[in-house]
Amino acid sequence: MSLETILFYFFASICAVTSVLVVVRREPVFSALFLVLNFASLAGIYVTLYAQFIAVVQVIVYAGAIMVLFLFVIMLLRPEKEKSIFSGNPTLQKLSIGVGVLVFFQLIYIIIAGTISSGKSVAAEQRIRTGEVEFIGRELITNYLLPFESIAFLLLAATIGALVISKKKFE
Amino acid sequence: MIETYIPLFLVFGFAIIFAAGTVMSSGLFGPQRPNEEKLSTYESGMKPVGTAFERVSIKYYLVAMLFIIFDLEVIFVYPWAVQFISLYTDPAIGTHAFYSMLLFLVVFEIGFLYVYKKGGFKWD
Amino acid sequence: MNLTSTDYLNILPLLLVGAGILISLTVEMYSKKSVGFLSWFSFLLHLLVAYYSLYTVNNVSSVFGGMMGTGGTVNIFYFIFNFGAAIVALLSMDYIKKAEIYFGEYYILLQSAVLGMMLMASATDLVMVFIGLELMSICFYVLAGFQRKNVRSNEASLKYFLLGSFTTGFIVYGMALIYGASGSLNIQSIFSMLSAESTPILFYVGTLLFIIGFCFKIAAFPFHMWVPDVYQGAPTSVTAMMSTIGKAAAFSALLLIMLPLIGSKNPQTFTPLFTVLSAASMIFGSIVALAQTDIKRMLAYSSIAHAGYMLIGLAAANDTGASGIVFYLAAYAFMNLGAFGIVSLIEGNGDTEGTIESYAGLSDRNPLLAGLLALFMFTLSGLPPFAGFFGKYYVFIASLEAGNVWIAVLGALSSAISAYFYLRIIVVMYFRKSDVASDNIITESHTSLLGIVISAILVIMMGLTPGSIVRLINSF
Numbered sequence: 001m002s003l004e005t006i007l008f009y010f011f012a013s014i015c016a017v018t019s020v021l022v023v024v025r026r027e028p029v030f031s032a033l034f035l036v037l038n039f040a041s042l043a044g045i046y047v048t049l050y051a052q053f054i055a056v057v058q059v060i061v062y063a064g065a066i067m068v069l070f071l072f073v074i075m076l077l078r079p080e081k082e083k084s085i086f087s088g089n090p091t092l093q094k095l096s097i098g099v100g101v102l103v104f105f106q107l108i109y110i111i112i113a114g115t116i117s118s119g120k121s122v123a124a125e126q127r128i129r130t131g132e133v134e135f136i137g138r139e140l141i142t143n144y145l146l147p148f149e150s151i152a153f154l155l156l157a158a159t160i161g162a163l164v165i166s167k168k169k170f171e
Numbered sequence: 172m173i174e175t176y177i178p179l180f181l182v183f184g185f186a187i188i189f190a191a192g193t194v195m196s197s198g199l200f201g202p203q204r205p206n207e208e209k210l211s212t213y214e215s216g217m218k219p220v221g222t223a224f225e226r227v228s229i230k231y232y233l234v235a236m237l238f239i240i241f242d243l244e245v246i247f248v249y250p251w252a253v254q255f256i257s258l259y260t261d262p263a264i265g266t267h268a269f270y271s272m273l274l275f276l277v278v279f280e281i282g283f284l285y286v287y288k289k290g291g292f293k294w295d
Numbered sequence: 296m297n298l299t300s301t302d303y304l305n306i307l308p309l310l311l312v313g314a315g316i317l318i319s320l321t322v323e324m325y326s327k328k329s330v331g332f333l334s335w336f337s338f339l340l341h342l343l344v345a346y347y348s349l350y351t352v353n354n355v356s357s358v359f360g361g362m363m364g365t366g367g368t369v370n371i372f373y374f375i376f377n378f379g380a381a382i383v384a385l386l387s388m389d390y391i392k393k394a395e396i397y398f399g400e401y402y403i404l405l406q407s408a409v410l411g412m413m414l415m416a417s418a419t420d421l422v423m424v425f426i427g428l429e430l431m432s433i434c435f436y437v438l439a440g441f442q443r444k445n446v447r448s449n450e451a452s453l454k455y456f457l458l459g460s461f462t463t464g465f466i467v468y469g470m471a472l473i474y475g476a477s478g479s480l481n482i483q484s485i486f487s488m489l490s491a492e493s494t495p496i497l498f499y500v501g502t503l504l505f506i507i508g509f510c511f512k513i514a515a516f517p518f519h520m521w522v523p524d525v526y527q528g529a530p531t532s533v534t535a536m537m538s539t540i541g542k543a544a545a546f547s548a549l550l551l552i553m554l555p556l557i558g559s560k561n562p563q564t565f566t567p568l569f570t571v572l573s574a575a576s577m578i579f580g581s582i583v584a585l586a587q588t589d590i591k592r593m594l595a596y597s598s599i600a601h602a603g604y605m606l607i608g609l610a611a612a613n614d615t616g617a618s619g620i621v622f623y624l625a626a627y628a629f630m631n632l633g634a635f636g637i638v639s640l641i642e643g644n645g646d647t648e649g650t651i652e653s654y655a656g657l658s659d660r661n662p663l664l665a666g667l668l669a670l671f672m673f674t675l676s677g678l679p680p681f682a683g684f685f686g687k688y689y690v691f692i693a694s695l696e697a698g699n700v701w702i703a704v705l706g707a708l709s710s711a712i713s714a715y716f717y718l719r720i721i722v723v724m725y726f727r728k729s730d731v732a733s734d735n736i737i738t739e740s741h742t743s744l745l746g747i748v749i750s751a752i753l754v755i756m757m758g759l760t761p762g763s764i765v766r767l768i769n770s771f
Contacts, residue, residue: 003174003177004173007180047176048173053250057246060242060246061239061242064242065235065239066239068238069232069235069236069239072229072232072235073232075226075229076226076228076229076232110475110497113495133250133253133254134250134254136250137250137251137252137253137254137258138254138258140247140250141268141271141272142264142360143360143362144362144422145271145359145360145362146358146359146423147362147420147422147423147426148247148271148275149271149274149275149278150423150426150427151275152278153278153313153407154426154429154430155243155244155279155282156278156279156281156282156316156320156407157404157430157433157434157437158240158433159237159283159285159286160285160320160400160403160437161404161433161434161436161437162233162236162237163233163237163285163289163291163400164398164404164437164441165437165440165443165452166236167233170289170398277317278313278317281317284324285320285323285324288324288325289324
């Protein structure tokens with residue numbers, strides 16, 4: 001067993017356990033904290049897949065910024081009633097289990113069939129290069145210039161929207 | 172290769188061991204003479220009443236929301252900054268590398284200025 | 296990567312709208328009384344871009360290394376979005392005072408939404424589809440909740456946001472599966488790769504998820520739950536925009552996936568799916584609309600039915616169907632903009648509901664508005680000689696060409712049902728005396744009236760010369 005495999009199973013098991021804990025905890029704050037751990041282990045998995053930049057982004061944006069907002073929302077709302085959302089609605093429960101099972105089998109199919117990108121697999125050297133921050137920087141300025149500039153406008157619209165919706169005294 | 176990350180993982184491992192060790196060692200080695208006052212919840216001298224999970228008004232949630240957006244901006248600037256010299260010296264790209272980021276930042280900074288002017292960073 | 300001057304001319308519509316957003320934002324932050332300026336600025340900007348896109352409709356090219364295309368159908372979509380947005384700007388000028396949302400941000404978000412739609416319509420890469428969709432959707436979420444003190448508006452915004460984000464999840468998952476199956480995000484290379492070898496099943500699953508996601512956005516039947524509440528709760532001018540050019544933008548993305556299929560060896564792959572969706576949407580929308588007492592809810596259900604008619608064109612999967620959809624989208628956009636424009640004038644400010652009963656005796660109180668609303672109701676119901684009739688005509692013809700007779704029959708049947716509730720409004724306006732609604736004061740607004748009249752003229756013109764418009768669309 002190579003180091004990568006060991007690391008993968010290490011992070012994947014943390015990821016699986018914390019995902020379950022996020023769903024079954026009664027107190028939303030605990031769920032949120034397990035989600036932080038889940039995001040961190042996902043970052044580890046990204047590293048084993050040679051997506052180093054994505055791993056860093058995962059830690060900075062998701063485990064950092066977005067989780068802070070999650071906690072803020074939980075503290076603002078205190079969703080006490082939501083604890084009973086499933087017990088009061090068995091149809092919803094069955095539906096969500098059904099969707100989960102569907103996605104699970106679809107992923108199992110991808111793993112077993114294993115022919116997703118047949119003939120499109122790239123050499124290990126290139127795979128490592130693709131995840132590096134230098135490669136991403138170059139792609140952003142050349143091939144992905146239009147998406148890059150469009151994202152500036154997307155974030156601008158989000159900034160205005162955040163202010164319009166949630167500023168207390170807006171004029 | 173993944174081996175280059177071994178030092179990083181080692182640091183993580185030591186961090187976890189150190190944190191867990193410090194917390195546990197105080198319970199293990201410290202003197203323990205509990206009484207009723209010591210065991211009660213510490214609430215700055217107030218009597219702890221009711222649930223701890225009250226609704227809290229977080230005044231700066233707007234700042235937190237804006238922080239995420241600006242955080243994302245930095246994510247896009249970072250790979251560009253790392254690669255800038257090699258992009259700039261590449262004859263096929265040249266000053267183009269500078270101006271594309273300038274456009275991105277101008278769009279963004281106008282948004283920043285807008286939030287500032289509208290008082291989005293004020294406490295209200 | 297270097298753009299030539301021709302490329303810059305071809306992407307000028309995008310550059311103009313982008314620059315417009317930045318200028319508007321700068322004006323908004325330095326001036327306290329910017330709204331009046333921004334409304335006229337948006338109107339003129341979108342009118343200019345609409346004119347320019349139609350003027351350069353023949354400049355078909357691919358720019359940004361295959362990220363987006365210009366010219367042809369793309370420019371026709373640019374025209375629909377920008378002309379629609381110009382009319383929305385006219386309709387909003389007095390309405391946003393009445394609705395107490397007199398803020399410059401309204402117009403900035405309107406421009407941003409149009410930019411998102413334009414990016415989506417011109418995309419030839421799934422990344423661009425996603426970014427355009429998000430830009431449009433974020434602006435709509437905010438615009439729907441713009442009346443911050445109004446509970447219904449808040450509900451509309453939240454509902455639209457939650458379901459919309461969930462839907463975006465579907466779309467992104469679908470894109471991921473398509474990428475996994477084909478190894479590319481560029482639409483052309485996806486389809487060229489797939490025609491070479493046997494298509495993996497994952498591609499179909501991915502495309503299915505993609506289609507389901509966009510069926511939320513176009514408000515087709517099983518994914519319509521958000522439509523009535525959002526259309527009713529959002530400010531009427533925003534509803535006018537979401538239901539017309541927002542729908543057109545979502546359809547442009549669906550066409551993006553379906554157009555390469557038309558030329559492939561198996562064009563009717565998704566025909567059964569679209570047939571079922573379209574039949575369900577038509578019948579459901581028409582029948583539930585019969586029971587509505589609120590005019591905005593009625594128009595919302597009629598919007599579901601219209602999505603069904605347009606889906607007939609996708610089910611046909613031929614060139615007639617594709618051009619029929621584009622024609623239908625343009626016709627639907629202008630007739631619905633006009634109808635919502637009139638609704639925005641008549642509805643009371645505050646909590647007064649826009650019930651159909653409040654239209655009683657409108658022909659006495661304001662004959663001009665009554666006549667225009669009658670025109671829009673006629674064309675929405677698909678009576679000849681207006682644009683709505685030809686829209687339906689072309690998609691029905693396309694489905695007959697594809698040998699799909701019964702869906703065309705079903706469409707005609709559903710049109711007959713829908714005629715009842717459209718014509719009911721005309722009956723209420725002309726043959727019922729106003730008793731309850733005498734206190735309902737109609738807003739005086741010259742700009743709104745101008746917007747409504749422009750829509751009416753376009754609807755009539757499209758009804759008079761449908762052939763030449765369809766030939767223009769078909770020539771690309």
